[in-house]
Amino acid sequence: MVRRIPSPEAPHGQEAQVAPAANPVPNPVLDPVLPLVAPEGALTGLAAAVPAGSTPLLSPEAALSPQEEADARFAAGDVEGAIALWRTIVAADREDLWSLLALVDALFAGNRAGEAALALHEARQYRPANRQLMALLAEAERRQGRFDVALPLYEALASERPLDAPGDVAGFVECLVGASRLELALKEAYAAIRRWPDEAALRFWLARALEEACEQQKAADAYRACLARDPENTLGAAERMAALSEGRPETLPAAFVRSLFDQYAHRFSKHLVEKLGYRGPALLRAALEEAVGEPLVGRGWSVFDLGCGTGLSGEVLADLAGELHGVDLSERMLEEAAGRGIYKSLAAEDVVKAVERRPGGATGEGWDLVVACDVLNYIGALEPLFTAVAGKLAPEGLFALTIERLEGGEGAAPMDFTFQESRRFAHSPVYLRQVAEAAGLAIRLERFETLRVDRNVPVIGGFYVLERAG
Numbered sequence: 001m002v003r004r005i006p007s008p009e010a011p012h013g014q015e016a017q018v019a020p021a022a023n024p025v026p027n028p029v030l031d032p033v034l035p036l037v038a039p040e041g042a043l044t045g046l047a048a049a050v051p052a053g054s055t056p057l058l059s060p061e062a063a064l065s066p067q068e069e070a071d072a073r074f075a076a077g078d079v080e081g082a083i084a085l086w087r088t089i090v091a092a093d094r095e096d097l098w099s100l101l102a103l104v105d106a107l108f109a110g111n112r113a114g115e116a117a118l119a120l121h122e123a124r125q126y127r128p129a130n131r132q133l134m135a136l137l138a139e140a141e142r143r144q145g146r147f148d149v150a151l152p153l154y155e156a157l158a159s160e161r162p163l164d165a166p167g168d169v170a171g172f173v174e175c176l177v178g179a180s181r182l183e184l185a186l187k188e189a190y191a192a193i194r195r196w197p198d199e200a201a202l203r204f205w206l207a208r209a210l211e212e213a214c215e216q217q218k219a220a221d222a223y224r225a226c227l228a229r230d231p232e233n234t235l236g237a238a239e240r241m242a243a244l245s246e247g248r249p250e251t252l253p254a255a256f257v258r259s260l261f262d263q264y265a266h267r268f269s270k271h272l273v274e275k276l277g278y279r280g281p282a283l284l285r286a287a288l289e290e291a292v293g294e295p296l297v298g299r300g301w302s303v304f305d306l307g308c309g310t311g312l313s314g315e316v317l318a319d320l321a322g323e324l325h326g327v328d329l330s331e332r333m334l335e336e337a338a339g340r341g342i343y344k345s346l347a348a349e350d351v352v353k354a355v356e357r358r359p360g361g362a363t364g365e366g367w368d369l370v371v372a373c374d375v376l377n378y379i380g381a382l383e384p385l386f387t388a389v390a391g392k393l394a395p396e397g398l399f400a401l402t403i404e405r406l407e408g409g410e411g412a413a414p415m416d417f418t419f420q421e422s423r424r425f426a427h428s429p430v431y432l433r434q435v436a437e438a439a440g441l442a443i444r445l446e447r448f449e450t451l452r453v454d455r456n457v458p459v460i461g462g463f464y465v466l467e468r469a470g
């Protein structure tokens with residue numbers, strides 16, 4: 001076993017010390033083995049600490065020290081035996097940092113990160129300022145997928161000075177990706193790669209962040225660079241590359257959408273309407289009026305605005321709604337929408353999950369109107385959403401939506417949808433009709449008009465009003 005060395009900049013006894021509490025909190029990792037104060041001669045009965053079924057002591061005649069014995073067990077693959085011995089050793093001397101680090105390594109090797117976290121929490125009572133313990137605790141939490149706990153620890157470490165080891169930066173970037181903070185994840189990963197160009201894990205987490213940011217080509221390059229440094233593929237870069245090369249994504253990663261619109265939120269409404277000539281909400285309202293054939297003001301409908309954004313779509317529907325609810329992945333967009341004061345509720349959630357989770361309508365009798373204005377172009381495959389909406393419409397309820405029309409999708413071999421250079425999806429009307437029919441929805445109105453102008457090219461939108469079939 002390669003022993004983890006206590007960090008030289010915070011050697012035992014030099015960093016800020018906290019006197020152990022008179023009655024330290026019992027630690028379930030350490031305490032079942034020995035009482036807090038090891039009785040006289042506790043370490044002489046080591047064999048008793050090794051679990052039954054573990055390999056016998058390796059070389060009794062060699063008179064190994066307890067630490068050597070634990071190391072030898074670990075090296076021989078007896079992880080459980082090593083853990084039991086290290087626990088005994090650490091319980092006898094709670095301030096033995098070397099042995100604690102070895103215990104943590106053994107617990108990590110035994111996939112027991114939760115127990116490692118408990119041991120580290122206790123060790124930090126004695127050494128609260130020790131960066132190595134804090135980084136290991138962050139790792140233990142991250143290994144359990146507890147990014148919300150690990151992230152503040154990494155952030156506290158990084159705020160003092162750059163993280164000390166490439167593995168810590170890789171862990172930090174992993175947590176940032178998990179929390180959808182892609183901009184910072186990319187910044188940290190690129191900076192660390194300049195410091196440690198040969199570290200495969202950094203390349204891997206750079207690639208994951210790029211993938212989430214929908215930079216497929218750059219992500220593939222980063223996976224390739226990872227594999228060059230990790231030819232055994234221990235990190236799984238080969239599988240991720242294969243998935244990438246399978247072509248278009250089925251939908252956009254939630255982290256990408258959230259991060260894109262969080263950044264865009266404060267200037268979204270002005271930019272879209274004034275610079276891109278965005279007309280989606282007004283045209284969809286007009287399509288609805290035409291489909292119903294009567295003015296809609298004052299209907300008192302229960303309306304669910306999917307991907308409500310800053311509320312541009314909600315604004316044109318407020319006068320027909322008895323109550324208006326919105327959902328969006330981006331919290332910044334939702335803050336802008338909340339400022340309009342027209343929504344009864346706003347939730348930060350994926351649209352499919354939100355439709356499935358909610359009962360539908362004001363009293364659960366189904367929505368009178370579900371709207372998805374300029375949203376489906378961030379969602380590739382439409383089947384899950386259409387099925388969910390169809391199940392939550394009121395008997396006379398309507399589903400009003402827009403798509404970006406896929407040109408040429410109507411040929412002999414019609415296409416379903418493509419992922420465009422703009423990093424939005426375009427859907428073919430043929431596909432939309434098929435999905436609607438399969439979900440039990442009929443088309444009451446279909447029309448095509450300019451949705452917005454992108455780099456001087458009109459983006460043709462499909463405007464649809466669907467209703468329950470039959």
Ligand SMILES: C[S@@+](CC[C@H](N)C(=O)[O-])C[C@H]1O[C@@H](n2cnc3c(N)ncnc32)[C@H](O)[C@@H]1O
Pocket residue numbers: 257258261280281306307308309310311312313327328329330333349350351352372373374375378379
């Ligand atoms: C172009 S904006 C349209 C906003 C608004 N409907 C309008 O017409 O102005 C697209 C919005 O859809 C949201 N969005 C995209 N995919 C989503 C998903 N799967 N779940 C929830 N919201 C999503 C984005 O966060 C963004 O706010």
